[in-house]
Amino acid sequence: MIIVRIIPPSPLVNLTKMEKLLYEASLEGNINILLMLLQEDPLILDRVTIDRHGDTPLHIASMLGHVDFVNEVITRKPHLAMERDSQKRVPLHIASAKGHVEIVKLLLSANPETCLARDRDGGNPVHLAAVKGHREVVKELVQAQPHAARAMVQQDTILHLCVKHNQPEVLKLLVETMDDHEFINTKDADGNTILHLAVADKQVQTINFLLLNTTIEVNVTNTNGETSMDILAQLHRDLFYQQIMQSLTRAGAVEANTRGSRRQVPRASRTNTGFDRILEYHTKPTSLIYLKEEQPEKEDWLNRKRSSLMVVASLIATMAFQAGTNPPSGVWQDDDSSHQAGFAIMAYKHVTLYHIFLVCNTVDFVSTFSIILLLISGLPFLKHKVFLWILMVIMWIATTSMSITYLVSILVTKPTPQSKTFKQVAGGIVLVWIGLMTLLVVGHTIRLIAVATRKFQNLVLPRKRTIISPVGNWA
Template sequence: MERRLYDAAVQGSKNSLLDLLPLLDRFTMDCYPDTPLHVASMLGHLEFVNEVLVHKPELAKKVDSRGSSPLHLASAEGYLEIAKSLLRVNPDMSLVCDIDGRNPLHIAAMKGHLGLLRELVDTNLWAARVLMKHDETILHACVRCNQLEALKLLMERISDHVFLNYKNDGGNTILHLATAAKQTEIVNFLTSSPSIDVNCVNKDGCTALDLLSQNQRDTKEKEIVESLQRKEATRAKDKPV
């Protein structure tokens, strides 16, 4: 990237950008994946972002060497107003996945940026259904990152039985993951939902209850077992044939 333009993006200097507008043309070519818009979106320079989008809105579609768009970077940092500007120019970028198989909604959920996640979901709910690597849903990502509030937000918008009980490539549902990680709050929340199947089995033939020892040695395990059993959870060997 031309040093002067890079410095302007780092500083968020709209005046410097206006002096360097002819240099933006080169970033529409594929040989320049990293753009000033990426830099400004990552650093939170809203005015600079908006000025770039006025003159070169197509830069919102560019991805860097890791497949990240400016929207990915803004989502990672939780910059809601920048995300709104980028979405106005190209709402379909919420569907684009980086080299790790994550779209901007996945990233916002994993980071727990609730306001931004809500904006992304309202713009394109379908993007929340895009699968990540290992056939995991955005709900799996919330559990892995222990983001209960993001999980609640998403389950308010997507409540169908199939999605909530979707199994990753190891056959694990979100309840399996939360139970294995002893995430008591998440397990309690999940078991309060009538759409969660507490007796799904994974590829190893285990239900969520099977992932806990029969003689619970700590309070977390005891609380999770009680929560599961209130929903009539069983171990796989005890399931009716």
């Protein structure tokens, strides 16, 4: 079977020799070749523009930052500044996105109206420069055409784009230049102001600027009836969360509920929702329903318990492995008629105690290793308290086995294990341990009985649960 690969033609295919030279000159920014071609054919720039629907030489030079080449073309053919490529972009779009300030000035001098030109996605050169963070370019464009900054892109203002793409310096420039209360508080398709978006993305610098230097409305709600404080309540609580909380509280921000009343602090942390750094982005926070009886600290408590169990289980498993490979009294170092090298000395000298040691140490190792495997498995049922309680019971068994292993090791290595003092100490330790284990078992048994009784009562006499703050779905 013969496979035929079709290679798409390059931009220079089907061009005349002079046109190819013109494109090469635009790639290199070679003015000498441009002047030579114009001398031979004064209409070559117009001819290439008419025959081609992709990038013109002016687009290419604007993208690559060839200032002198652009200046020469604009001086001779200023109308080429309005020519569009396949994406409906004029050369000013390209230069603005790339941040070439000098080329932007040249293109604006040829035709300031190009600042209002829209590409296929609806963006004008000011939008592209703002998204890319080119502050000086934005400054030049806004001075040339102030109305260009007020154009909307898919119901987003240029201020929304600055926040979504995390461009605080450009945002400051635009806010200070425009100084428009209504424009600053404009909402996007989901009813979010720029403060909503900045809080959701934890942009501390932007939030402080908006609260201290603008007339942003801190308690305005979006289409789901949420204020900026409601958005903050959905985020993970970290250092940024605390800083934003302090700033919003000082500014008088409050949280809104479904009845229209206000509460000063969020009741629970909610799922953090990030922002995609693309032009077509629309905010989609996760919808959650919070019940009055739920405690936000429950998940943190379970996580701490699981972490503690993992640490203790790892430590005990290490001790059990070490004791198993290197038992008390060591191993024989040579072969003899009564023993073999490498075998445990205790297995020959203290047969009964060695069996007890081996059983308890094995139980110890298997129990803790099972806990480690379960905790790292990520199984969903391990997030429930009842299974965490089962793991704690297994840990009790492991610690009890470890204690017996320790006692056997002391009996084997002590010169006079039958002494009265040793028996008293060992007996006291056993009594204390039995008492502690009894206390734990009784305490947890009473607790489980109480929980079971309460659940049975709720089942027989169910109580109506109150929904505090429903958050609607964001499509």
